[in-house]
Amino acid sequence: MKKSNELRRYDDSARMNHWVIALLFFLAGLSGLAFFHPSLFFLANLFGGGAWDRILHPYFGLGLCVSFLGLFLRVKHENAWNAQDKVWLSGAGEMFKGNKAAMPPVGKYNAGQKIVFWFTAASMLILLVTGVLFWHAWFPHFPIWARRVGVLLHALSAVVLVLTVIVHVYAAIWVKGTTRAMTRGTVTSNWAKMNHSLWYEEMTRK
């Protein structure tokens, strides 16, 4: 139950959607990294060896993209870029120093979060399209040049996605009081005032 000094940030379905994405990201990510570089091939053992890893990876990826689509549609409007985001971004250096007070007030998402969101969406779209190009089990007839382009772009966008998720997870660990938004669905009023003051005002005005 939500207490008086708490604000609801995510409802149950948004949170479950997020965690399905998170689990599938790790399944798809770890199974895919096995093919990325010889130093990571040992990860294939987590999935029953190289052949099983090759069989499973595309299904994990497909599931990831489908489940992300749900969250994408849910929060894309709240991630639209606006003029305040530019101001926030120009002051991002202060944010890195932990100087929260120097940052301009933001709504539900700050510019950094929005960038994470759009990078995730873009890289996942590229991963989906290029992955189909060399999913041999179902699509064996794409020309070799298309598969070459596909493999390269797939790996590049996978790196972008992994780096983006590292930033996303780190930000949640770094800014205290954040993870409960996804584990419990609520945040404290203090947290909201401090990190998303415009959203706080919007929520308390209701």
Add this chain to the structure above:
Amino acid sequence: MTMNSSLDIVARSATTTPSPSVRQGVEVAKLIDESKCIGCKACQVACSQWNDLSDDIGTNVGVYENPLNLSDKSWTLMRFSEVEDTKGAMEWLIRKDGCMHCADPGCLKACPSPGAIVQYANGIVDFQQDNCIGCGNCATGCPFDIPRISKKDNKAYKCTLCSDRVGVGLEPACVKTCPTGAITFGKKEDMVAYGDKRAGELKERGFQTAALYNPGGVGGTHVMYVLKHGDKPELYAGLPANPSISPLVSLWKGTLKPLAVFGMVGAIVAGFFHYMKVGPVEETEDEKESA
């Protein structure tokens, strides 16, 4: 599938440490003299017989190729090209297609599975199907469109240059069976010399552009051709004039991937140290009380 225990390995797919390579190997090569080939397909039969392969019975679509294309069970194939020369006369060009056993193999470079593709010191590039995971990247990396993925077991197959025969001092089965002597086998340097000599003879007989096909873009090959029209290899069912590993494959596999691994690990390490230096962003106690 081979007896790699008796052959030295100089390169191994998805492997970053040296391969077992203390023994000395002599580079071998197969030379296919297109001008001597009569298109009898005995090489295809010998290949099937030695390797215990029997391709599915296909359908006749009115061309000489049989089967129509390379497959997991057909590792070599005579390709027939009808070409009009400058005087308007028809010429029938026949090329025995199959793995070229590149010195710089694109399949091996593209393969993500350790030891699924090996290159022996004698130059033979061989697939180890028990290590193959069936991803198809070898076909993506190959400049000659050779590897085929089996629908039965999802493993990649291609000509082994009879590495099992060569390993015990025999020539490949296709060489043994060729009735016209169009296919010869021996030390790479001898085959290059012999191929150059044959190209010279063909020039004397009026084929001004005859040449040995041993393309430098893939470091040379261990299967070479003597071509009457050495200036236009494409005439021979699209044999590439300047084959090389696609930069999409080599740049990514060679340079960018290690850097990307470094970048991803680096991002995690950077995050760790950022936290230790700056500390967490916390809710202030005062505000908590006032709320």
